[in-house]
Amino acid sequence: MKARSVKLIAGQTARGLFRNFALMALVVVAACMFVLGSTLAVALNVTNIGLQLQRQVEIKAFLMDGLKDYAAVGSRIKAVPGVADAIYISKEEALKRMAEDYPDYREVIKTLPDNPLPASFDVKLSDPKSVKEIAGAVGGIEGVEGVNYGQSYVEGLSSVLQVLWSFTALVLVAMVFGSSIIVNNTIGITVTARRNEIEIMKLVGASDGFIRAPFVLEGMIIGFVGSLLAGIGIIAGYEYAARWVKDMAPFVPLVDAAWAKAGLLAVVLALGAVLGAGAGRNATNRYLKD
């Protein structure tokens, strides 16, 4: 093929692409918003699971050996803010539970000369997020030898959630940024194609707002429709995934409420419309600044 023909064909292809540029922007926005919405949905559910697990966290407060007045200690534990309840486990009860939990040791336990297990309180929390502070307060009560709440488990859980949300924020920013750029560029093409019109509008005294309006609107439509496509995909995917999880792992607590899905859809649509409008407005700046 001659170089001239290649140039001609390339030129025509480029022009065709430009004509379909709005469609392309729509697809890119839809893809970005789908990734964004899916990430949000996953983050929401993982956070929900995390909170449920956190809610099950208990503190075990071991009592000093030979302590008589455990009831007084119990009421002092219950007085700590964030504590819902404290249930007394006597030395005997503790041994019994151990024998139940570890049947292999049942014989060994029987041969023990003494009961080596301390008495304790199972402390239930009304505010699981402050487990660390509560454990500290309970540990400081006179008559309490030590506390155990699975520090590493609790801390691990909250750091997992932190990483998850940092990642989600990153995805959010990247997707908003990516969509904005493509919408900005797409509308930039329309703006450039209409620069003569814009020039005349400026000359005869049209306001910036009036000149911008169609481009802001165009951006908003691309953003909104793209998000709508993404939203349909997200909701469908959500339903599908929820059904799958329910079949495969029914014990996993999913956020399956209608409000959660509606909220997710609303966030994605609003974000799409706003970023589209912003990108459209931005695209006109080149011809409107002084």
Added chain:
Amino acid sequence: MIQLRGVGKIFSNNVVALSGVDLDIKRGDFVFLVGPSGAGKSTLLSLLYRGVKPTRGDVVVNGVNVKSLKHGDVCGFRRKLGVIFQDFKLLPDRNVYNNVSFALEVIEAPPKDVAKRVGKALDLVGLTMKAKARPNQLSGGEQQRVAIARAIVNDPILVLADEPTGNLDPETSRDIMELLSDINELGSTVVCATHNKSIVDEMRRRVIEMEHGKIIRDERRGVYSFEGPFC
């Protein structure tokens, strides 16, 4: 109507387009701006519609100091002006009527006024019969008439024309200048940059000659170039 005091304009590439320009133009004046290419005529006109801002000095148009004009107030300021260029700047995909009505629509003029005012403007420039034609179906002179109709459709107090006859033959140029003269008679102040010697010499209006960004001559009933009585 127009006062310039110590006006200088230096572009970002350090070209000095105007320096130390003092100028007064009264309401109702008709002024020709002449001078060699690069003298600063277009720059001066551009200052008057606030296409550019002065680097130095004050430019006051209709009581408004364009230097201190806020960005948001520029559009209101321009609604009192009409600007005409050598290249017409018409929109090719709109017919004559719509090119003119465009100027009113984009400033959100009351729709009931639009038809009346466009009709009046087209009548004044003599293009009522061609209202439905596209710009590419018109001669250069007709296209410039459309541009003039668009410039005056909002009854400007000041009309700025930058080489309005630059692309036109002598006969058509004369018609266009006469049209601008009529518009002046109807009350608009007119400032017109031009290289058209014969018309300037015929019309004997106020002539301001520029060179190297300065005003070097300003005559009440002047000619294009002052070359002495024996030339």
